[in-house]
Amino acid sequence: MEFRRIEESIFKALMILSLVFVIGSLLFVVGVILWRGLPVLSFDMITKTGEGGYLLGKGGGILNAIVGSLYLAAGGTILAFFLSIAIAFYLQKEYSGGTRLSGLTRLSLDILWGTPSIVYGAFGYIVLIYFHIRASLLGGIIVLALLEIPIMTRAMEEVLKMVPGDLKETAYSLGATRFETTLKVVGKQALPGLLTGVLMAFGRGIGDAASILFTAGYTDRIPGTLFDATASLPIAIFSQLSTPLPQVQQKAYASAVILLVIVLVISIITRLLAKKYTRFIIK
Amino acid sequence: MNTRRLKDVLSSRLMLAATVFAFLLLFFMAAGLFFRASPILITVPISDLLFSIEWSPFSGKFGFYPFIMGTLWVTVLATVIAIPVSLLSSIYLSEYASNGLREMVMPLVDLLAGIPSVVYGLFGVLAVVPFINDTLAPAMGAETIGGYSILAGGIVLSIMVFPIIISVTGEVMRRVSGELREVSLSLGATKWQTIKHVVLRKARPGIIAAIVLGFSRAFGETMAVLMVVGNVAKVPSSIFDPAYPLPALIANTYGEMMSIDLYDSAILLAALILLLVVLICNVIARIILVRIERGII
Structure with missing residues (x-):
């Protein structure tokens, strides 16, 4: 075998190895x-909120963090949605072309x-101080929305670009x-793609810790209003792991x-949605 | 003017406002951080801030040098590990793999990008740190603080950087025209020779952009690094030393920030430094990528 064939097989092996x-x-x-x-995940973890001194080894679960995270990510995503959709629409040719x-x-x-999300965190913290908002659900939602806007907008914009020009021309004519x-042609046509963008941003929002470290606070209770502090899963994991108590650290694993x-479920739903709805799109 | 036109004009104004907001957000961030960081920029000379190793906020010493070096060590290590692995994977995916394989693997790569950084951090604590402490460091005759080290941070970060380098490189290589490949193949070059001399050469600027983006992603990563890197404010001299990167400094010192003069300003300066580095990296990478898209490179 010549040298160049040997070289090719070596590199091919290396590539497969890298991929593996x-x-x-x-x-x-x-x-x-x-x-x-x-093994350490229990029913109590998901159904109970933390009892006083949870991080010191007292009982209870992290329902407060689960619900808190869902509130934060949902709020952030809704807020980001209205801005992102407007920006993505505006970035189309007929509005801002050229x-x-x-x-x-x-x-x-x-x-x-x-x-980096820590920069959003620091900036969010300045904004909260400026507007005299305490670390709260609202604070976390605002910062997460800022974090999600670029992801959502760019994803939406890509989808809008794929809408065939002929369709628009027909509507204009x-x-x-x-x-x-x-709204009625482009938006409808791109709907599944837009949803994918929304879910992607939601997934990013729910997993982010550094941005809400300063802005959402932490509490054992489920927040009742926008102005209450709220726990979140990522920060709950971090704080539980930071304690010196093994039984609390184990709860971080759970x-x-x-x-x-x-996050995995969101990612799978996103993929299924994208697949299912692309069938009904006019190509 | 009828209502339909009115709606059109009004909605277009609103959308314009949102767009201007998105455009200005970056300026707001930079300006806000700069404004709040200015007290320390006025009191302490920049050379001291950047190159002094003394960090004792309680006596007014704010030397960022150990943190900057800590960030660079971890980030460079992560990038060095990630480059060969992601480039080779990406070449395989775009040049050799069948469509079926690619469609199976790319979602998994996306998944890698979607895993939250605290989860990566926990993975580091559970798997990487003990491995370094029990196996690697003793075998290399190195000492660590329980395995919490630059190496642990670099390994965890490199996994987080894989997806960005893989997807950007893949995109760039797919843009290399099929004709170029065919010309090379028709001259009798093997597939690998074609990749090496034609595809990679043509895609080089894009690959550099991908690496820069990966570097900048690693540079600002906070939680995962914070959890495994040891957080000791000393200039590191080996990959088994602990480090204290800038993002970890920001995340850790938040609680104490308010009470001491200038401390708050110093932390926000750290955030500003992060933003500027990431900004420069991204601008370079985007300029390259936009030029590729327009067919200039």
């Missing part, structure tokens, strides 16, 4: 969390996408305004299983 390594690390991460977390604003906004969103076309399952 990447997929292997995914399975390993998920495996380790399940292996250590499942203007400098559209290019700069895309660049800005890309940079924001790459901005029938005398529809830009708004009518956008909490991680819950968070991981939520």
Whole structure:
């Protein structure tokens, strides 16, 4: 065999090895969390809120963190949705085509996408102080919305770009305004894709800890109003693990299983949605 | 003006406002952090802030050098581990793998990107840290603080960086035209020679952009690193040393931040430094990627 064939097989082997390594690390991460977390996961963990001194080893569960996380991520996603959909619509050709604003906004969103969540946390903290809002559900929702906007908008924009120009032209030629076309033709056509973007952002929001570390607070109770402090799963995992007590640390493993399952389920639903609805789209 | 037109104009104004907000958000962030960080920038010379190793906020010493070095060690290590693994995987996926395999693997890569960073951190604590403490460090004759080290941070971070390098590189390689490949193949080059001399050469700027994006992702990662890296504010000298990266500093010191003069300002300066580094990395990467998209490179 000539040298170049040998070289090719060596590199091919290395590539397959790398790919196995990447997929292997995914399975390993998920495996380790399940292996250590499942045995300590109990029914009480999911159905009870923390009793006073939970982090000091007192009883109870992390229902407060589960519900808190759902509130935070849902609130953040709803808030981000209204802004993102408006931005994504506006970035279409007929609104901002050829203007400098559209290019700069895309660049800005890309940079924001790459901005570390701890920076959002620090910025959010400044904003909360400025507006005299305490660390609360509302604070967490605002920061998560900011964090989710770039993800959602870019995902939505990609989907809107895929809508065939002919469809729009048809609507315009029938005398529809830009708004009518956008809402009733483009929006409808792109709906599954838009939903995918929303779910993606929700998944990112529910797993993020650094951004809400300063802005959502922590409490053993389920928040009753927007102005109450709220626990969240990622921060619950972090604080439980930071205690010196092994029995509390174990609860962190179980909490991680819950968070991981939520994120995996969202990701699977996103994929199924995308698959199911693309069948009904006019290509 | 009829209501339909009115609706069109009104909605367009609202959408414009949202877009301007998104565009300005970055400026708001940078300006807000700069404004709150300015007290320390005025009192302490920048050279001291960046290059002094003394960090004792209680006596007014704010040297970020150990934190900056800690961040760089962890980030560079993670990037160095991630580059070969992700590039080789990505080449395989875009050049060799069948469509079926690619469609099976890419969702898994996306999943890797979707796992929350605290979960990665916990994985590090449960698997990587003990491995370094019990097996690797003794075998290498190195000492660690219970396994919490730059190496642990680098390993965990590298897994988090895989998906971004893989997906951006894949995208860039798919943009290399089929004709170029065919020309090379028709000259008798093997597939690997074609990849090496044609595809990779053509895709090089894009691959650099992918690596820069991966680096910047690792640079700002907070929770996962914070949980495994040891958090000791000393300039590290080996990968078995602990480190204290900037994001971990911000996350950890929040509680004490309010009470001491300038402390709060110093922490927000750390956030500003993170934002600026990430901003520069992203601008470079995006400029390259946009040029590729337009066919300039």
